[in-house]
Amino acid sequence: MESVSCVNVPQVAAAICPYIHYVHARSKQKGASALLSLTRSMIKQEVPLRQIVVNDRVDVALLTSAGAVQLPANGLSVVDAKSLLSEGTRCGVSVHSLEEVQTAEQAGADYVLFGHVYETHCKAGLVPRGIAQLESICRLSDIPVIALGGIQPHHVPELYHAGASGIAVMSGIWEAKSPVAAAMEYRRMVDLVVHDL
Amino acid sequence: MESVSCVNVPQVAAAICPYIHYVHARSKQKGASALLSLTRSMIKQEVPLRQIVVNDRVDVALLTSAGAVQLPANGLSVVDAKSLLSEGTRCGVSVHSLEEVQTAEQAGADYVLFGHVYETHCKAGLVPRGIAQLESICRLSDIPVIALGGIQPHHVPELYHAGASGIAVMSGIWEAKSPVAAAMEYRRMVDLVVHDL
Numbered sequence: 053m054e055s056v057s058c059v060n061v062p063q064v065a066a067a068i069c070p071y072i073h074y075v076h077a078r079s080k081q082k083g084a085s086a087l088l089s090l091t092r093s094m095i096k097q098e099v100p101l102r103q104i105v106v107n108d109r110v111d112v113a114l115l116t117s118a119g120a121v122q123l124p125a126n127g128l129s130v131v132d133a134k135s136l137l138s139e140g141t142r143c144g145v146s147v148h149s150l151e152e153v154q155t156a157e158q159a160g161a162d163y164v165l166f167g168h169v170y171e172t173h174c175k176a177g178l179v180p181r182g183i184a185q186l187e188s189i190c191r192l193s194d195i196p197v198i199a200l201g202g203i204q205p206h207h208v209p210e211l212y213h214a215g216a217s218g219i220a221v222m223s224g225i226w227e228a229k230s231p232v233a234a235a236m237e238y239r240r241m242v243d244l245v246v247h248d249l
Numbered sequence: 250m251e252s253v254s255c256v257n258v259p260q261v262a263a264a265i266c267p268y269i270h271y272v273h274a275r276s277k278q279k280g281a282s283a284l285l286s287l288t289r290s291m292i293k294q295e296v297p298l299r300q301i302v303v304n305d306r307v308d309v310a311l312l313t314s315a316g317a318v319q320l321p322a323n324g325l326s327v328v329d330a331k332s333l334l335s336e337g338t339r340c341g342v343s344v345h346s347l348e349e350v351q352t353a354e355q356a357g358a359d360y361v362l363f364g365h366v367y368e369t370h371c372k373a374g375l376v377p378r379g380i381a382q383l384e385s386i387c388r389l390s391d392i393p394v395i396a397l398g399g400i401q402p403h404h405v406p407e408l409y410h411a412g413a414s415g416i417a418v419m420s421g422i423w424e425a426k427s428p429v430a431a432a433m434e435y436r437r438m439v440d441l442v443v444h445d446l
Contacts, residue, residue, distance in 0.1 A: 083323025084305065108281065110308035115329050126280025132312055 061226075062093035068225065068235040069099050073218070076122055078107040091116045105144065110136050120144060122165065125152065130159035144198070148181070153193050161195060165220055168201020169211070174222060175201065183214050190215025205234075208241035212249060218242075258423075259290035265422065265432040266296050270415070273319055275304040288313045302341065307333050317341060319362065322349065327356035341395070345378070350390050358392060362417055365398020366408070371419060372398065380411050387412025402431075405438035409446060415439075 065075045077094060079087040087109055094104055095116060102119035106112050110133050113121045120142035121133055130143045137143070145156035147164045156164050168175045169186050180201060190197045196217035203211065203219050211219055221238060228234035262272045274291060276284040284306055291301055292313060299316035303309050307330050310318045317339035318330055327340045334340070342353035344361045353361050365372045366383050377398060387394045393414035400408065400416050408416055418435060425431035 083321065084325045085323050088325060088329065109306075111306065111311070111325065111330075111333060114308070114333055115325075124280065126282050128281045128285060128308065128312075132285065133308075136308060136311055 061090060062097045062099070064226070064231045065094050065099050066097035067232050069103055071232070071235040071239040072103075074103050074105045074120065075099060076105045076107055076220070077112075077118070080107070084109055084112055088112045088115060091118060105142075113137060113141065120162075122146065123161075130156060130161045134160060147189075150189055150192060153189055153197070157193060157195050163196040163198055163217070164193065165198045165200050167199065167220075169199050170202030170204075170207065172202035172223065183210055186211070186216060187214040190217075203238075205237045205241045208238065209245045212242070212245045258287060259294045259296070261423070261428045262291045262296050263294035264429050266300055268429070268432040268436040269300075271300050271302050271317065272296060273302045273304055273417070274309075274315070277304070281306055281309055285309045285312060288315060302339075310334065310338065317359075319343065320358075327353060327358045331357060344386075347386055347389060350386055350394070354390060354392050360393040360395055360414070361390065362395045362397050364396060364417075366396050367399030367401075367404065369399035369420065380407055383408070383413060384411040387414075400435075402434045402438045405435065406442045409439070409442045 069075060077087060077091045079090055091104060091106055091112060095101065101117055104118040105120040105122050106116065106118045107122045108124050108127050110121055110128060114136065121137065122144045123130065123133055124146050125148065130145060133143050142162040144163045144165055145161045147153045147156055147166050153164050166186060166189055168180050169183060171180050186199055197215065198218040198220050199211045199216040200220040203221055203224060208219065225231050225234045266272060272291065274284060274288045276287055288301060288303055288309060292298065298314055301315040302317040302319050303313065303315045304319045305321050305324050307318055307325060311333065318334065319341045320327065320330055321343050322345065327342060330340050339359040341360045341362055342358045344350045344353055344363050350361050363383060363386055365377050366380060368377050383396055394412065395415040395417050396408045396413040397417040400418055400421060405416065422428050422431045
């Protein structure tokens with residue numbers, strides 16, 4: 053969410069949270085103080101704790117009692133993170149290959165975030181991993197695989213049919229004219245496909 | 250220490266630690282996994298825990314029981330960091346102005362790191378803050394001020410006479426032909442001036 057400057061992030065997070073399961077608090081370039089402040093603002097705006105996923109910083113998750121931590125590829129291991137967090141705090145791992153999925157799974161990750169599946173300007177110039185790789189990873193993984201990267205609402209059916217357990221969206225919601233309308237549209241597509249699976 | 254690639258950092262840290270009080274474990278660009286691994290390697294090389302200062306990441310300090318955390322200007326506040334750390338774990342804050350020193354002091358910082366005092370290629374193109382600003386900050390601070398930035402052994406007397414309680418050195422030791430000889434020389438200068446104060 054660090055690229056989003058024109059919207060009030062905590063307020064938007066509160067407005068969209070009825071339509072999504074989790075919201076990630078990220079502030080990669082700005083340091084732990086900004087991340088903590090963003091997370092606390094979300095809580096103040098009544099985003100439920102169980103829906104908040106703190107990126108990378110286990111210390112910030114501990115300070116806020118956030119429901120989950122998203123561990124980047126160069127972040128703490130799941131085992132180390134879980135040794136600090138209270139029981140029940142979920143740990144997701146960002147992965148880019150089958151090997152990383154298996155490592156995360158063996159370490160006790162609750163889910164993995166795999167991407168980027170489609171082209172996205174967040175990863176400009178990088179070849180997307182595509183639906184076929186997503187499919188093979190979902191087939192071989194015992195934990196939920198959340199698809200990420202360039203996802204538009206019309207992609208939802210093929211992602212779920214490929215085995216994804218969920219989708220993660222950044223620009224599709226945060227750069228939308230109406231983030232709430234966008235979140236509702238993604239959710240409508242997910243509910244439709246989940247109903248049909 | 251992230252710019253140091255040609256030396257075995259944990260081994261050098263162990264070799265110089267009899268001559269210094271603290272060694273900072275830093276890995277700003279490489280993520281928490283690299284920082285944790287560096288810190289654990291130092292411990293394995295028998296750098297005493299009380300001498301290890303972990304940069305920025307309170308979670309890594311918790312995982313390693315390091316003796317101190319160095320909070321960058323955009324890092325967690327001292328109050329938040331101390332609420333997670335065990336009693337007795339020291340918190341230093343990196344500061345660049347008198348205002349920041351006073352904020353750190355009021356928040357319960359154990360010391361501040363102030364710089365950069367002299368020109369250094371680590372801060373190429375940035376005007377150093379100089380000895381006069383160091384002096385005024387030391388005069389108005391009730392907690393120890395550690396001087397940082399471009400410090401050579403011959404600078405040690407004027408730094409301590411300006412009120413510094415210590416010095417922090419990066420390239421002067423880590424880029425020296427013999428880091429141990431360099432650490433010994435800094436220490437010799439410090440001992441001389443402290444003896445005379």
